[in-house]
Amino acid sequence: MGMTKSEHIKNLLQRFIKNTISKSEFEELFGYLHEIDVEEDVKDSMKQHWEKINADLTNDALKPSDNDQLLEAVLEKIDLKKSPEKSSAITTKHIYKRYAIAATITLFFGIGMGYLYYTNFINSNSKSAPEIPAEVITLQLDNGDVKIISDKESEQIVNAKGLVVGTRTGNSIAYTNNISEEKLAYNTLTVPYGKRFQVVLSDGTKVHLNAGTSLRYPIKFLNGLNREVFLDGEAYFDVVKDAKHPFLVNAKDLNIKVLGTRFNITSYPENEMINTILVEGAVEVFEKDKDTEAPLVLKPGYKASWHKQHKNINVEKVNIEQYVAWMNGRLILNEVPFEAIQKKLQRQYNVTFINNNEALKSRKFTGRFDIESIDQVMKSLSISASFNYVLNNNQIIIN
Structure with a gap:
């Protein structure tokens, strides 16, 4: 069997506490927390702490002990326990403080402010870390x-214990x-716009990742558990058959x-549909x-389309x-x-658009483009629809 909902929340919470959570995972976690039916005494406790948290948010003067009770109350509501592990980069007391503040903001003001705090926290605490290029x-x-992931001919991938768990060769990693x-121990592979990549999981399953995609997966699948991965x-x-261990892809709501x-599977955050x-x-x-x-x-030969807002599935032959x-x-x-x-071209060619032609949207x-440059694609489209465009570096302006 795969992870239960509470186990999945615990996993997300541990990743957040250790500061290893992705943006999509963060939003998912706080979506769960926002749904918690917090009892009145817990709400009162959170209200009492809020003024102090809000006052000291900028000067970092809040005492860590002030948040311990609040953190425990939130964790108990989702039947979770504090992780005994400590991050090497952030002390436990500061981790608890960060979580308690973020949890309070989210439960009272919603995910927008919670994520705003999280973003500010990451930005203010990662200035000394080397910046990773977006491309x-x-x-x-x-x-x-x-x-x-460099352009070297090959390199080894190791786990936290220093053991070799896989090898990268060219545009592929094989575990x-x-x-x-x-x-279960997870790796997360993120492919930016303009690139593609392949990963071969420990069971031999091959996954081709398109541009703008993130895949979270176990370093090794374990006996007795579903083979479960998370796609954004x-x-x-291309899944290897194993009747005893079904393969499960988590794609947001589907x-x-x-x-x-x-x-x-197409499950981009900006799309209305999740297509299989x-x-x-x-x-x-x-x-x-x-x-x-x-x-x-x-x-x-069929496509199942899940509408994120309407919560329904449509099936058609394609x-x-x-x-x-x-x-x-x-x-x-x-x-x-x-x-x-336009969305497809942005991802495939790593370009941005300024479209001043509303009618064009x-x-x-209908057409086919075989490994052509973005300029060649745009020329074909502009001839077909009679519009003008300017390509400047990676920006396309349509008039």
Whole structure:
């Protein structure tokens, strides 16, 4: 079986306390905390602490002991215990203070202010750390360290214990199954705009990551547990069959469960839909935390589209090539609105748009582009729709 909801929250909480959580994971965690039905005595305690927290937020004068009771109260409400582990970079008392303040802000004022505080905290406490360029592929290790994936011919990937868990060769990382792990330890691979990457998981499953994608996965899958990964972006999965250990992809509000198959998932934060396209085999699609209900079983050649706002799934037969062409650097369009094309081009070519042509947004295009430059693509589109554009470095201005 996979992680329960409380176990998943605990995992997110531990990553936040150790300052190894990603933006999407942070938002997910605080979404859970925001749903907590906090009892009146806890609310009163939080209200009493709020004025002191708010007053001392800028001068760092708040006593750590003032927040211990508040932290414990919040943790007890979700049946979690404090992690005995300590971060080497931040002392336990300051971790508790940071968590208590963020939890208070979120529970009283919502995720917006909570994330604002978190952003300010990270910015103010990471000035001494080397800045990681936005255009590089990164790998967050199980100890929280972030490694830049270089252009070297090959290199070894190690875990927190210093043991070799995988090897990077070219644009691919392959993990070994020949290591002893007693508990799940995760790596997070992040691919920026303009690049693609492949990871071979410890069971042999191949995952192709599109531009603007992040995948969190165990260094090694453990016996008796589902093979579970977390996707933010777009990826093509070629899953190795293992009937005893189903493969589960968490894509925000949607889960996709398989035994062994090939499928593509698009789950970008800015998109209204989460799309699952089945190439081969069979998959089960169901809303997050509702795996006990009857799932939707998807057939090859069909697409399941989950609407994030309306919370419903639509199924239709599609041309598979159109949805997997990105793996080979191709772009296939079939009556696609320019607004959606613009998002694809931003990710694939790492460009930004300033579109001054409102009518163009809804204009639909059909065509095929085989590994062409962004200028070649834009020329074809502009001829088809009779618009002018200027390409300056990585910015495209449409008039």
